[in-house]
Amino acid sequence: MDAWLDRILAHFFYSEGGLVGDDEPFVRYKNVLYDRRRGVAHTRTPVVKFRGKSETPVVQNSNFFPHRTKKRLPSADDADVTMEQATDSRSGSGLVADTVAGRDWSRLLEDLVVSVLGALHVADAIRSGAVCASWHAAYVAFRRLRLPSPRQPPCLLYASDAVDPGAAALHCPSTGATLRIPFPLAPLPRRPLLGSGHGWLVTADEASDLHLLNPVTGDHVALPPITALHHVERGADEQGDPAYLVYENLVEYRYSTRRFELDAEPTILEMDRAHEFMYYRVVLSASPSAGRACVVLLLHMPNGEVSFARLGDDRWTWVAPVNDDDDDDDDTGLPSRFGYRDAMYSAADGLFYLLRLDAFMCSLDLNGPSPVARKVLDYLPKSVNPTKYLVQTPAGDILQVWRTKDYMDSSTPVHFPPDYVDDGERGMDPCLELNTIEMQLYKVDLRRQRAELIKSLPEYALFLGFNGSLCLPVKDFPGLKPNCAYMTDDSVEYVNFWKLNRREICIWSMAEQGMSKLVDVSPTTYPWLNWPSPIWIQPSFF
Template sequence: MESGVQSNISDWTRLPEDLLVAVFGELEIPDLLRSAAVCTSWRSAYRIFRRLRLPSPKHSPCLLYSSEACGPDAAMLYCPSTGATFHIPMREPGLRLRSLSPIGSGHGWLVVADEISNLHLINPLTGCHAALPPITTFPSVEGSLDDQGNLIYTFSGKSHEPYRLPAVESRDMYERAVLSCSPSAGSACIVLLMHEPFGELSFARVGDQRWTQIPADDSTGIQPSDAVYSTADGLFYVVRSDGSMHTLDLNGPNPVTTTIMPEAAMNSEWADKYVYVVQTPWGDLLQAWRFRDYSEHADDSNYIDPPVELNMTELQLYKVDVHGQMLVKVDSVGDHALFLGYNSSMCLPINDFPGLKPDCAYVTDDSYDYVNLCKFFKRDIGMWSIAKQTMHSLASTSPPRDPWLNWPAPIWIVPSLL
């Protein structure tokens, strides 16, 4: 009897390889990654699945962060849709999350600056990596060694006196980066970079040897705030902190910039807000104005920086009416959720991800001055209710003073194996 029972037990390691590959296409990313560790035959099927570049289900944005628990060579992903947290190794030799400064994410990839301020593209799930042109290929940057043999950069320009910075501090010049598509597409992927010293725009394709700076004029030379790439027309849409918007066409031999929206006139508190541009599933462009303010907190020996915090105080939404040349106030995104931060801004239907809350903005800290200067401070991270204009903590995450809220700044990423 006992032997008969044993004979009826299914041996999951003997499932046909083609059936396993088909099943893997239906799994969520965490389950898919774990499947490769089941046994030799499952690992083989997983490799075939990866080699065939088969799609997997839509994945909710996850918060990528570091913590003391995962060590210097790994990262953690927290999914607000499912409440799951899982551990991922950082496989690229020499690139540890703790030493990197994320300035953008899109299509499952990160844009990060290393300790000598060079930029890289990394897929944290697959370990794939692509180097971007070095910082010294910007027209105004030169590298040299100081008297102690330390690498420094000299920044020069027509409108300011040359100044020098240590290599690791020079990455503070990067404000954010936006991708046109997955870097796995090679040279079809364009990285649009917003950077200092005076709010320039530069770009590079995967495989380029140098950064190409976009000539500054009234459209592009005054503090670009955010950008989004449209697959519908192949253009970048760039928004500035004054609410004005411009399209950027990088498909020809020379960049072409077109103004599509003048400066907004309904709010004068420019210094206290950050402006995002968001594409909606129904075809509109939105501007999201995130207001923040500094507040004092009680002295605490666990903090290294001065006793101030930067906290979100308000979120205003506007529909971009290009034909009417105006911004139209929006009070809700209905059964959708926004994701705002260093990531490419997103508006997602919660029907695709039932665990997400409707009419909310999931936000991370992306004030690059505050993030870089106050590396060991509490980060402004949470779920913002658009209706109530209040912040709520993310469920199932660490308390706000745990290390993952400090450095590097946590960032939203949509997991992808492509």
Template sequence: MDVPGAVRSGAVCTSWNAAYAAFRRLRAPSPRQPPCLLYASDSLAPGAAALHCVATGATLRIPFPRAPLARRPLLGSGHGWVVTADEASNLHLVNPVTGAQAALLPVTALHNVKMGTDERGGPAYTVYDEPGPNSKPPIILEIGRAHEYLYHRVVLSTSPSASRACVVVLLHMPMGKISFTKLGDDRWTLFSPCEGTGLPWKCFYKDAMYSDVDGLFYLLLINASIVSLDLNGSSPVARMILDNVSGTGTRAKYLVQTPAGDFLQAWRLKDYVDSPTPVDIPQEYMDEEEGQDPYVELNTVDIEIYKVDLHGQKLELMKGLPDYALFLGFNASMCLPIKDFDGLKANCVYITDDSPEYVNLLKYNRREVGIWSMAEQSMSKLVDVAPVLCPWLNWPSPIWIKPSFL
């Protein structure tokens, strides 16, 4: 059974509820879970969250733990857990199905972030650049909004239920910074580019992933180069495995591994368009935030998929993925065989918004959630699942997860 179906089974009758409770108590895994869209839905209940299974079309209401999802930005997901930021921009890991939580180290545990004051003397975070003669002045970030500028990607090696076996890699500002920690550590460890580490100096990273095949993390650079990152030993080791990629442009880039172990890169081109129907933006938000436009939307206009040829040190443009479906966004990118998931569309890319500028600065504008057909080179919408039109097109930006009880 998929996770939403298993949860519903507990409401059938007393005996089924007992079976469901035993299943949960035994912490039995639920293999081959189809991806679900996690989104905030006040239409279901104030502060409620919902999971929509794209394979079955089922929607499950879930009570988001601690704080309503509408006030918790979603910054990453993996192994059935999501990464959120609290009112102080500290990171937390949450399993939205079970309600289990794990707090990551505070933002001030990063090597370049300290508690300071803003121009009015109020509390704020001070983010420092590298020391040296050419270092830039520190950046002052409002505590409640630091997550909008500080965090780029958050990647998990395994479920946080595995405790210290779970390694968290964080891509953060300033450009090119990589820090990591294990659950239970007392600090974030900076892995900074320098001689001998194998990391390119001051290069922006677009995406990161963890491979269950070899136990390594992989980093995707803005120029489409790939770096492997081994955090299994006493000291981190990086190695450039794909370099000198030309003609990469400025598209959003994602790194994903197929079930066979091959690496793919997805390049996503977005463009701002004018919507025929404006959104309602509260006047106080219009007054506080410059550049608000109720008509603007950021839409995907093209997606290209490349197979990574590590032996030939090149990228091969693919015409399609006839046996697979991709899931892209703030989530850990997924490539899933459609034969294992009835209801998934072949040769398609399921996408959500993940542009920090659009997501965080235009919070009341519509989010993009849809299915890009590689064959037709066009976008289609997900089927509406609630009485309110497109209930997931609000803030925070929805995210793909593979639900888990672990």
């Protein structure tokens, strides 16, 4: 514990920073100035850094400390240690070690603790807020000020038998740490995890209506209900129980008439299971804390249609396809109604990009009064079978990631509980696993409208699954493996119809074209429950 706190304080004391200029936005909290735009905290406690190779600490901005020679740091026995004595320490740890002899961490100045919290990862900040009452008060102040935090490494959020049903586990592969956090809605084992982005989860309630949830803060936002989709109505099933009627309006071939006809009969979905069939992908343009600036893009049945909603909307807006009867070349509808399997939002140009199962891509502009779609890439041959993802690199390049999976027999069968009842549709197979067997990367050239096969991403790590796909520079997260994809199971059919079978949580090496499992996060080989499928998330306080 002491070593961990030493590391945190040393990180703070030896961080760079100067005074905030008069022309920069900042907020003052006690003795600290916070630059919101730059994410820098400036305190009356001296900031120490080393010049070049010199080991002599140099106090910056000494004119900002009117009582520098008599300023005292707290310790358990209130030792008479002046700031001059502290800054004269020649060792990197002396500034901390010489002033906290009694280790009474609870007596650290609140503004100092607030500053430290702003430099930590979310998981460390949460743990710090639980150290003692005074640190918790600083944590509350830090949250109230909405101060920026460093960019967070992705964490695996999952339900586990090792934690309370009303909680979730958050494992960070970059640091190896696992944190238990409360899950404020229904117990996580009863909540599907349908997507994530900007630190928020997308989940569904017992009526299959979508909600956005920040698992760190407990904040949640209800999205328009499932009946607010253009083709869904509330009705009853054959037994008279409440159900949803989904009017897919698909054209099917009738052998009796030997022609294609419109099928106007609705598909009936049980209310509590409709989410298993209805939702394919959910993508957020921004954090829900941004209000109506957050646009939620939804890919849904039948067969990958597209709808969207802004926070606060009562209904989903369906993105209609091009009218086949319209000869106008300027038609701005979707090039096709069906087939979309993934999407991403690019903050660089403010556009969504849609990916069809045949690798066809189009942009979607939702900034105007009506949606505007434009083709950016034609379909690619031999592309239908792999699961496909869209992801943008930090350099701004757009990638298509193709993930080929196959069903295999596991040598370690899963255990079915005695009270498990098979639905009779697919049968129980405790050895069935869906595993990744191949991965391909394509760099998309938007200007030339073509895709180029690439072999590696030596500077990056990918995070793929139900989450909004991520591509992160490994130099910013030293614990991550370069040229690898961290993957979770995201097959809607396999996850929902074989709920008790084992999930694929793994790391794919582009160099070796092979799989390795994620480092065990508990004494149990598979600490996560098999349903809901674990999901990647970058924790956030906002």
